[in-house]
Amino acid sequence: MLEGNRVSPISVRGFAVASATAVTAVGSVVGVASGSTAQPNDAEATAADSTLLADIPAGQLAQVQTASLTQQADTQAIAADVSAKKVAEETARKEAAKTAQEKKDAAEKAEQAAKERAEAEAKTKAAKASGPASFPVQSSYSIAQIQAMARSVVSSDQFQCFSNIVDHESSWNYRAVNASSGAYGLFQALPGSKMSSVGSDWQTNPATQIKWGLNYMDSRYGSPCEAWSFWQANNWY
Structure with a gap:
């Protein structure tokens, strides 16, 4: 039950908090004070049952949660930027390869055309002479x-x-x-x-x-x- 601006003691299995400045993970709250019963086989039971998170101001809890969400959003944004950069680099590489091939093909065609012209001119000169x-x-x-x-x-x-x-x-x-x-x-x-x-x-x-x-x-x-x-x-x- 709320008492002023503070919350009642609650049974804790762990409460994890993380902020942009590397907030230490302490577990996540999974139980409530009224009749919560720990499971014997729960891997977190020992640490959780021996720890009480009491008297945490509601405003501070909200700030921690906001910092965690902000960090997650930043991480996702960074991952998206990296992915976009890789896609852009791959697209640029393919475009450069295509352009290089087109230039090579054009050069080969021009060379072949010049060769054919030279051969035709040589034949014409020979014909004119004889x-x-x-x-x-x-x-x-x-x-x-x-x-x-x-x-x-x-x-x-x-x-x-x-x-x-x-x-x-x-x-x-x-x-x-x-x-x-x-x-x-x-x-x-x-x-x-x-x-x-x-x-x-x-x-x-x-x-x-x-x-x-x-x-x-x-x-x-x-x-x-x-x-x-x-x-x-x-x-x-």
Whole structure:
């Protein structure tokens, strides 16, 4: 029964208190003064029955309980912070690994593309050096033969543009002559004699004309496709 601000003596099995400053554990109260009977086999019986916690002010008891709850909350908060930090670190590690792999893949693709370009350029140079010259000289040539000559020296990615220009200029007639200007051959060179820089047989050998035409497009425009873009805009090149 309450007497003023104090509590009656009570039988104690143990009362544990802990605060942020390491309050000493003394057990937890499990009995009441009115007729509480200790169990013989209770592991805490001996210590509890011999101890009486009397005259503890109610306000002090509340403070101890509050300190204990506060410490528990702080401990839980610290554990949550540690867990969150581990999750953040693992996420950052995975993201860094992903980024590194993406960069590696991009570098490998770029390296492969550069290798393929170099191989294509090497093939084109080799073809330019020996392509048309490998065709035997004939008294006349079919369009299919002339186109085969062109394919042997013009890279596959540029051939369609090259062909478009020849289609519009001469329809693949290596003896075509413009009645007004005198422009001559597959590319309607003006004058036609400028093709002699490649070979003296420029009038009769389409291989000579093809070599000259490709050199002209590369030197003046950068490539057959660049030459074709100019032609489309101006109807000449």
